[in-house]
Amino acid sequence: MFNARWWREPQIRRGGLVTLAIVLLALVGPWLAPHAPTDMVGGVYGAPAGDAPLGHDFLGHDVLSRLLNGGLSILWMSLAAAAIALIAGTVLGLLAGLSRQRLDQAITWLADIWLAFPDLILVLLIVSMLGRAPWLIVLTVAIAFTPGVIRLARGSAVAVASQEFVEAAQMMGFSRTRILLREILPNVLTPLLVHFGNMLTWGIGMLSGLSYLGYGVAPPAADWGLMINENQAGLLVQPWAVLAPALLIGVFAYGTNIFAEGIARHSAGERR
């Protein structure tokens, strides 16, 4: 799975460090915040000052405190959505790739239909109908991502399954499960891991977008996407309440993206 040589790649290292910094900020932030995220401690859209370096927001919350508290939701939700999609998509994709029969046709057909819907529209539709509970949002985003994983896992599995070492394992009479887990899965993990990084990036964008559109985490929770939504009216008077969370979302997405792309490049280089 994790290859120690990856870390020698500057792009992977850079992406990893940026991502790690944001993850740390999201995890440790709530303990560092000077105020509770819902405490109204200052004036509405108060300017940055000594006790509030990023000023106050639309209700007088401390922007820094909400910023430090607001990363956790986007972090766990994007990770959970990407992980669920990865697991579900891999299982279905490998099953399809190995069965090569009706099951393959059915899974591929369903994935293709699902892929035809634009992700964000699909998520918006489901969330607006069924509500905005965090687990539902995560599940919906995961469902939107799963067909992509299915296609990738199936394609990779088909390519690996035709290789000699898999045929040898089959001739030796190993069970299908063993072949799947011991021969095929390890050989399709790298592209799936790269795809996981991409899904993380898309998830960050999609979840922030949902919060910005008012379909994500419900107020008064602190959430970077929601902060942009809540404070956009004050953009001209107190830009930090919008700028700071937007910047962190951008940096987080940048980090995960170049990390994933670095792994992809490295793996491609190794194959050559």
Added chain:
Amino acid sequence: MPNEFSRRVFLGNSLAVGGGLLLGSSLLTGCGGAEPAAGAAIARPTQPVRGGRLRVGIIDGDQAGNLDAHKPSGGGIIRGWALYSKFWEWNDDVSTRLGLAEFAEPNADASAWTIRIKPGLEFHHGKSITADDMLFSILRLTDPKLASPFAGLVGAIDRQALRKLDERTIEIRFKQGRSFFPLDETLIAFGGIVPTDYDPVSNPVGAGPYRLKSFVPGQRALFTRFENYFKPNQPYADELEIIEFKDQVSRVAALRAGQIDVASGVQAEHSALIKADPRLQLVVSPSTSFSGFNLNTAKAPFQDERVRQAFRLLADRQELIGRGLNGFGRIANDLYSPQDPTYNHAIAQRGYDLDQARSLLRQAGASDLRVELTTTANEVNAALVFAQQAKKAGVEVKVTPVDSSVFNGPQKEQWLMSPGSTPARGFLATGLHNDAPLAIYNRSNFRDERFSELFTQALGQPDLERRKQLVHEAQTIQHQRGGLLIWGFTDVLDAASSKVGGLHGEQTTFASWRFDSLWLNHA
């Protein structure tokens, strides 16, 4: 490959460009490089000037927006102020005065109204206004097939009993011989007088100050001056353009850049920016539009009068004004229409009393209470402030924002707790919006037998002193056990270029919609 274009490069560049733009725009905003120096205020002419194109920016952008006089949607209400005139007009203090009508009065028991229009009036297309048009307009507004949501306000009108008395006079009677005094306040808003050949799409003509030239829903509407408007020498501008914006930030930017002349209903957040710009004027209208919460008396825990009282006591009204309205408002006493001559000023202002609130909740067995406050995105601020305040009394208020379409959908009277607000109107008209018998949006489900009796009597009582007695008792009931928590009255903020004249603060919510009074110093 040295010139390879990858996602990484794209993303990196996008971040740099996007961040730079955001930062740059905020810094530029802060610098305000193109603005004249403070203190170099532009002199405003005091006498109306004729000519020019007045450009008014509104928040809408609804592709389904229309021009319907009786069933406006989107910015249709604002466009209606340009296109249509009514029997009455609003005064600055939310009382009414005659508009197209030269006589409009109820009989002694308010069971019939007689309305006569001024002579020589005509519509934009040259047709004279007659009693047939008057009847047509009322019949269209109340037509069940049109299904105007505003028809309920004048639901008492008996369509079958409408009568033409002569070419300029009609008589209006009410269902089951009922009496109905507040016809002026209820018919004024959506009772635009239109010709019998009216069609909101193919023939959108009225007798308003401007006639339609072009209309693109979601974008803009252009109007030209109606030379035969019933007010001599008005309107002043040659053309009126109503431009739709999706959001407040871009509209304020357009105002500051001189792309529009008036921004109707700006957010309080932008008041400081506007005030600091000598090229602009900020007009504050201390309206009596109320802001509050509906406590659904049909559902637990609000079936218990003590819980309703406790909620009213744990609202820190001053803080709600400060944070929920950015300081632009005044505290209220759980009663609406303080400008109405029948308002009961003897009822003491309810204060913030956490101890008494806790005690009442204990008495009601509701010390550890959890309630859901369903709101729309536009009204979430005050809800969040109230939720924080309620926490101090051990009450957990979960704020749930929903789409406006859901909020106002079939469930609209089912929400346990929801924000409530109504534009400034008299007591009876506001009651017909909110908590009176047959109210069009009774979200609090307040149905008190004695209150209903008093309200119904007041509806049919033209005598002010007698009506005052009825309303005083009705308001005492509302204050004691009603379903509304009215914490504030909202100021309406309008912004305009210093070149715009005729815009002044008033108690209504539509100072900037009086297009027949606004003028532009285009010299």
